[in-house]
Amino acid sequence: MSLLRYSLRLPIMQAPMAGPPATSEFVIAACNAGVIGSLGAAYFTPEKLSTSIQTIKSQTVHTKVPFAINLFIPRGRTTAANPPKGQYTAYLERLSNFYTQHHLPPLKLPDGELELLQSQDKERENFENNIQVILAQQPPIFSWTFGIPEPYILKQLKQRDIITIGTATTVKEACLLQQAGVDAVVAQGYEAGGHRGAFLKSAKHSLVGTMSLVPQVADALKGSGVSVLAAGGIADARGVRAAQVLGADMVVMGTTFLAATESPLAQPYKDSLVATDAEDTSFTTAFSGRVARGVKNQFMEEMEQLEVPEWPLPNELTRSLRSHMAQEGIVACQSVWSGQSALLARQQPIATIVDNIQRELASFAG
Numbered sequence: 001m002s003l004l005r006y007s008l009r010l011p012i013m014q015a016p017m018a019g020p021p022a023t024s025e026f027v028i029a030a031c032n033a034g035v036i037g038s039l040g041a042a043y044f045t046p047e048k049l050s051t052s053i054q055t056i057k058s059q060t061v062h063t064k065v066p067f068a069i070n071l072f073i074p075r076g077r078t079t080a081a082n083p084p085k086g087q088y089t090a091y092l093e094r095l096s097n098f099y100t101q102h103h104l105p106p107l108k109l110p111d112g113e114l115e116l117l118q119s120q121d122k123e124r125e126n127f128e129n130n131i132q133v134i135l136a137q138q139p140p141i142f143s144w145t146f147g148i149p150e151p152y153i154l155k156q157l158k159q160r161d162i163i164t165i166g167t168a169t170t171v172k173e174a175c176l177l178q179q180a181g182v183d184a185v186v187a188q189g190y191e192a193g194g195h196r197g198a199f200l201k202s203a204k205h206s207l208v209g210t211m212s213l214v215p216q217v218a219d220a221l222k223g224s225g226v227s228v229l230a231a232g233g234i235a236d237a238r239g240v241r242a243a244q245v246l247g248a249d250m251v252v253m254g255t256t257f258l259a260a261t262e263s264p265l266a267q268p269y270k271d272s273l274v275a276t277d278a279e280d281t282s283f284t285t286a287f288s289g290r291v292a293r294g295v296k297n298q299f300m301e302e303m304e305q306l307e308v309p310e311w312p313l314p315n316e317l318t319r320s321l322r323s324h325m326a327q328e329g330i331v332a333c334q335s336v337w338s339g340q341s342a343l344l345a346r347q348q349p350i351a352t353i354v355d356n357i358q359r360e361l362a363s364f365a366g
Helices: 024-032 046-060 089-101 112-137 151-159 171-180 210-221 237-246 267-274 298-303 313-317 319-328 350-365
Strands: 012-014 037-040 067-072 141-145 163-168 184-188 227-231 250-253 281-284 292-295
Touching: 012 024, 012 037, 024 037, 024 046, 024 067, 024 350, 037 046, 046 067, 046 112, 067 112, 089 298, 089 313, 089 319, 112 151, 151 163, 163 171, 171 184, 171 210, 184 210, 184 250, 210 227, 210 237, 237 250, 237 350, 281 298, 313 319
Parallel strands: 012 250, 037 067, 067 141, 141 163, 163 184, 184 227, 227 250
Antiparallel strands: 281 292
16 A cells, blocks of 8 residues: 555654654644654554554544554574673662662663563564554554564554554665565664664664765655655755655654754753754664664763673663653753754644645745
């Protein structure tokens, strides 16, 4: 099925952002403004995911604008690649100090490799259960990050007419997604905020800019029927138009919407975003164990030189700290994910942001 069959107000998809931004209300606001809303449900339980899909469906049916559910493809067990026990001691000790400094309950330290394997198994189980919810609830679109779902999953999605969207950070990844039978590919440039979606090579060896990646992916997928969505550093009408000229059918915008009035993020987080220059963001693995771009802060700087455990263990270990900091409005130890165009974001209602983009796009045509 084609993503382009929908009559959208603008060729824009709200980026799926897991964690605090992942609320039904945020997605509904995007759909009501005439763009595709996305729910970053990677950390949802099956029960929460089911309820969220039902809520979004009931509140967007009148708009005839689709929404997407996004999950992370789980990694396989990685015991062979694990460093010797004790190599992460410095990271764990420093993390424990952060917990102590901010008067949180003592951090329960993992028991080496066993804890990592249990964490990976838990992630796999939750993913499989959430896939069953998606197959049962049938949201219009299912997107994912970090790989390709197994063929039997893609087959069942297609049987239910659910549009499938994969994430690519290189042309080779985009071609593999096309060969797997996806309906659309997000070409994620290195300017994008949040986690890098690389899955063939390491994220640090898959850093291609949006300006370079999008036309190459568009050329590689030309004639295949697979739509191309540009992501990374796109924050206003200029970015939308540029992506279209480069060959993208649509764009994905994240940081721009994070600063919006309807964004569930705390005000200090939003204030930090709109004051962020491009050089104020950086890649880190410290919060989750995966490479992600965010606003530089104390936590990132202090953890920068330390060995970090593999995903998903750090994500679990830092969760209470990040949650506490969000509640207290302290950005120094939060994962303030942000793209390189955060300075272009405005703290306005999503409808106003979309109105402005539409008006500016029209002026280009004139």
